[in-house]
Amino acid sequence: xxxxxxxxxxxxxxxxxxxxxxxxxxxxxxxxxxxxxxxxxxxxxxxxxxxxxxxxxxxxxxxxxxxxxxxxxxxxxxxxxxxxxxxxxxxxxxxxxxxxxxxxxxxxxxxxxxxxxxxxxxxxxxxxxxxxxxxxxxxxxxxxxxxxxxxxxxxxxxxxxxxxxxxxxxxxxxxxxxxxxxxxxxxxxxxxxxxxxxxxxxxxxxxxxxxxxxxxxxxxxxxxxxxxxxxxxxxxxxxxxxxxxxxxxxxxxxxxxxxxxxxxxxxxxxxxxxxxxxxxxxxxxxxxxxxxxxxxxxxxxxxxxxxxxxxxxxxxxxxxxxxxxxxxxxxxxxxxxxxxxxxxxxxxxxxxxxxxxxxxxxxxxxxxxxxxxxxxxxxxxxxxxxxxxxxxxxxxxxxxxxxxxx
Numbered sequence: 431x432x433x434x435x436x437x438x439x440x441x442x443x444x445x446x447x448x449x450x451x452x453x454x455x456x457x458x459x460x461x462x463x464x465x466x467x468x469x470x471x472x473x474x475x476x477x478x479x480x481x482x483x484x485x486x487x488x489x490x491x492x493x494x495x496x497x498x499x500x501x502x503x504x505x506x507x508x509x510x511x512x513x514x515x516x517x518x519x520x521x522x523x524x525x526x527x528x529x530x531x532x533x534x535x536x537x538x539x540x541x542x543x544x545x546x547x548x549x550x551x552x553x554x555x556x557x558x559x560x561x562x563x564x565x566x567x568x569x570x571x572x573x574x575x576x577x578x579x580x581x582x583x584x585x586x587x588x589x590x591x592x593x594x595x596x597x598x599x600x601x602x603x604x605x606x607x608x609x610x611x612x613x614x615x616x617x618x619x620x621x622x623x624x625x626x627x628x629x630x631x632x633x634x635x636x637x638x639x640x641x642x643x644x645x646x647x648x649x650x651x652x653x654x655x656x657x658x659x660x661x662x663x664x665x666x667x668x669x670x671x672x673x674x675x676x677x678x679x680x681x682x683x684x685x686x687x688x689x690x691x692x693x694x695x696x697x698x699x700x701x702x703x704x705x706x707x708x709x710x711x712x713x714x715x716x717x718x719x720x721x722x723x724x725x726x727x728x729x730x731x732x733x734x735x736x737x738x739x740x741x742x743x744x745x746x747x748x749x750x751x752x753x754x755x756x757x758x759x760x761x762x763x764x765x766x767x768x769x770x771x772x773x774x775x776x777x778x779x780x781x782x783x784x785x786x787x788x789x790x791x792x793x794x795x796x797x798x799x800x801x802x803x804x805x806x807x808x809x810x811x812x813x814x815x816x817x818x819x820x821x822x823x824x825x826x827x828x829x830x831x832x833x834x835x836x
Contacts, residue, residue, distance in 0.1 A: 432739060436746035439719070440754075447751060450715045454755025454809075455762065457708050461701040462763025462805065466795035467775070472693050474620070474790045476657065479686055481557045482619045484679045485524075485651035486660040489514075489671045494648060498530055500602055500640055504674055507647035511551070513670050514652060519663050521655050522554035525647035527636045531599040533629070537588035542627045544597065546636030555653045558617050558630065565591035565615030568632060575635045576614025580625025584616050591616060597629075602641040609639050621788035701805060705812045708752075712813065716748050716820035727824050737825050744821040745814065752813030760802055760809070770795040 440447055480486055489510075491502040504510065507525040514523040527546035533539060549568045553559050558578070559567040568576050577597070579589065589595065593613045601607040611631065619625055637644065650671075654663050660678040668676045680687035720727070730740060774792045777784060781791035 432743055433746065436743050437750060439723075439743070439747050440750050443719070443722070446715060446718070450711060450751060451755040451758065453711055454708050454752060455759035457704045458756060458759025458805065458809070459763040459766065461704045462760060462797070462802070463766055463770075463795070464700055465697045465801055465805075466763075466767040466770075466797040467793065468693060468697055469798065469801075470770075470793050470796040471789055472689060473796045474793060475788055476686065476690065478620050478788065478790065479683060480657055480679050481653075482561065483556075483621065483624050484682050485555050486654040486657060487652040487663060487667060487676060487678055488682055489650040489652070489667065490648065490675045490677075492673070492675050495675070495677075498528060498648075500529060500600070500642070500648070503642060503646040503648055504650065504671075505643075505646055507650060508645050510671060511647075511650055514650065514667060517663070517666055517670065519655050519659050519666075520652060522551070522653045523650055524548065524551035524555040525633075525650045526552075527633060527640060527642065527646075528648040529599045529636060529640060531597045531629070533583075533587065534596040534598065535587040535589055535593065538586060540583065540587060542583065542629050544599065544629050544631065544636060546631055546633040548633045552630075555651050558619070561617045561619050562615050563618045565613070567615055568630065569614060570632075571614075572612055574610055574612040575632060577611035578615045578617060578630040579613060580622075580628060581616055581618040582622045582626040583629070584613070586626065589613050589616075597631075597639075599639065601639065607639050607641075609635075611635075620785055620790035622782075622785045623788065697801075698804070701808065705808055709812050709816045712748060712752060712816035713819055715751070716744065716817055717823065719747070720744065720820045720824045741821045741825055744824055745817045748817030748820070749810065749813040752809055752816070756806060756809035756813075760805060764797065764802060767795045767797045771797070 489504065491504055493499070494502040504525070511523045511525045514520055524547060529544040529546075531542060531544045533542055547568075553567070563581055565578075566576075568578055570576060574594065577595065584590065587595070591613055594610060595613065596608055596610050598606060598608045617625070652663070652667060654660055660680070664676055664678055680690075727740060731737070771794055774794055777791045777793060784791050
């Protein structure tokens with residue numbers, strides 16, 4: 431009975447109700463889309479960090495990450511990598527050598543981080559090979575060994591495929607070692623900072639230049655079957671790599687961990703701001719409805735209707751109004767978001783700024799089901815809270831005075 435009465439009251443002033451429902455719906459469409467858009471940006475950044483830059487886990491000799499000391503190596507790296515690859519939940523693993531070289535080119539000089547890799551292994555761990563914009567992935571087809579560089583570094587030093595560079599570094603004995611390389615390929619990721627610093631060469635070339643033993647590595651990169659399995663895999667990897675440091679991508683990049691942890695908070699703060707604005711609109715709408723029905727409410731009180739029933743009726747009207755707008759808003763927002771999950775949002779006009787922070791200029795939305803559930807709950811709570819003041823206002827009416835109101 432009270433439900434049907436409340437529903438009829440919602441539509442007593444159709445124009446006002448439609449405007450309020452439309453406002454709620456549009457606000458929620460914006461909120462749902464914003465959350466999905468930001469989640470898509472974060473997911474793309476994490477994917478880039480794990481698949482192009484860090485992998486899901488890395489293994490190093492103790493204290494290597496403190497100063498990149500070339501003498502701090504992992505012994506029997508090939509055997510350890512082979513054992514890691516057999517571990518359940520591990521998709522691939524690759525051992526590497528690392529150096530901090532000085533790069534000399536015909537048109538400039540620069541520093542960087544030189545990574546010696548076994549191409550066949552590295553292709554399974556990182557997707558740098560998929561980001562080539564010119565040349566090939568460390569193919570040996572000349573007298574000079576190839577080096578793979580980022581597009582940003584290539585622009586800085588005015589290099590192209592076929593250009594010759596000289597790489598100088600301090601070897602294991604503390605002597606300056608110099609070696610010539612030919613630019614065999616140029617890659618471009620969504621992180622220009624990474625592209626400006628990282629150079630890749632064959633493991634055996636860097637091993638010979640550094641003077642390290644044939645079966646050692648500075649780091650082993652591990653790719654998990656799923657990005658959320660890094661923490662689960664860590665104990666098993668630590669058990670295999672006893673005496674070595676094992677770190678997840680979150681530990682290697684604390685700012686990425688902070689990004690994922692704080693982004694959820696920012697998104698829900700945004701949706702709460704939208705709902706707060708809608709809350710004032712609903713309060714205003716319900717107050718107007720109560721004032722228009724002052725005489726009617728007074729008569730209901732005069733004939734003995736319980737104040738609790740009147741309170742419940744106004745609460746229900748507010749909740750029904752909010753839920754109706756919420757259904758349209760969340761539904762339409764989910765449809766728009768679903769469309770942009772497969773259709774990219776092109777932000778190429780902001781690409782330079784975005785890529786300097788590691789974000790892709792092409793974004794796909796990502797909507798988690800739990801987001802919609804939380805928003806739906808918040809919408810219902812908003813409807814309940816918005817009705818409390820108008821309902822209390824109605825209960826303060828004097829039946830005798832209210833029935834005389836014109």
